[in-house]
Amino acid sequence: AQSVTQLGSHVSVSEGALVLLRCNYSSSVPPYLFWYVQYPNQGLQLLLKYTTGATLVKGINGFEAEFKKSETSFHLTKPSAHMSDAAEYFCAVGVSGGYQKVTFGTGTKLQVIP
Amino acid sequence: KAGVTQTPRYLIKTRGQQVTLSCSPISGHRSVSWYQQTPGQGLQFLFEYFSETQRNKGNFPGRFSGRQFSNSRSEMNVSTLELGDSALYLCASSLAGADEQFFGPGTRLTVL
Numbered sequence: 389a390q391s392v393t394q395l396g397s398h399v400s401v402s403e404g405a406l407v408l409l410r411c412n413y414s415s416s417v418p419p420y421l422f423w424y425v426q427y428p429n430q431g432l433q434l435l436l437k438y439t440t441g442a443t444l445v446k447g448i449n450g451f452e453a454e455f456k457k458s459e460t461s462f463h464l465t466k467p468s469a470h471m472s473d474a475a476e477y478f479c480a481v482g483v484s485g486g487y488q489k490v491t492f493g494t495g496t497k498l499q500v501i502p
Numbered sequence: 503k504a505g506v507t508q509t510p511r512y513l514i515k516t517r518g519q520q521v522t523l524s525c526s527p528i529s530g531h532r533s534v535s536w537y538q539q540t541p542g543q544g545l546q547f548l549f550e551y552f553s554e555t556q557r558n559k560g561n562f563p564g565r566f567s568g569r570q571f572s573n574s575r576s577e578m579n580v581s582t583l584e585l586g587d588s589a590l591y592l593c594a595s596s597l598a599g600a601d602e603q604f605f606g607p608g609t610r611l612t613v614l
Contacts, residue, residue: 420601422601422602424605429608429610430607430608431506431592431605431606431608432594432603432605433605434602434603437601439601478545482601489550489558490535492537492544492545492547495545
């Protein structure tokens with residue numbers, strides 16, 4: 389079984405400030421971890437993913453996340469927020485094995501204040 | 503390469519009716535998953551199809567069903583619609599055995 393917890397359903401940051409979105413996961417096997425972004429009235433777009441290897445993962449739009457096995461965390465960060473980053477962000481956990489079994493977190497809405 | 507397409511984009515139905523939603527995956531993708539997204543429940547997994555076979559199913563009543571065709575296109579059907587079925591229905595495709603899913607824009611279903 390697997391699960392994802394995203395801390396904070398709403399996060400507000402000032403433009404130019406650090407963005408930190410928290411995600412903790414639970415998985416009985418080595419996980420695949422993802423961050424997706426969703427803009428209003430659109431589908432989800434993959435920001436970055438961790439499967440194996442390097443624990444610091446860089447994604448699109450300047451976002452990155454670090455896989456910390458000991459803390460079962462996969463927090464998303466961006467050094468400097470931009471107005472265009474305002475969206476909803478979803479953390480997700482999956483497992484390998486030839487089929488899709490992905491569990492999504494409840495999402496965090498990011499507000500960027502000018 | 504064209505992305506995942508979903509039709510229709512918007513749909514209004516009344517209680518008791520049934521509805522069919524369509525999803526065309528990215529060319530070459532054989533896995534198609536469906537999700538229901540609501541403000542209260544978030545993203546919930548409905549089912550996943552691969553090579554015309556349902557491989558995985560979420561915790562939804564039997565009113566929700568799906569199928570996949572030989573060209574990997576997928577449809578989902580909801581019978582006897584209820585008000586609570588109002589949601590954004592998202593389709594996602596991926597390569598066989600792959601991990602990354604590509605999402606369509608969704609179908610917004612409103613049940614009156």
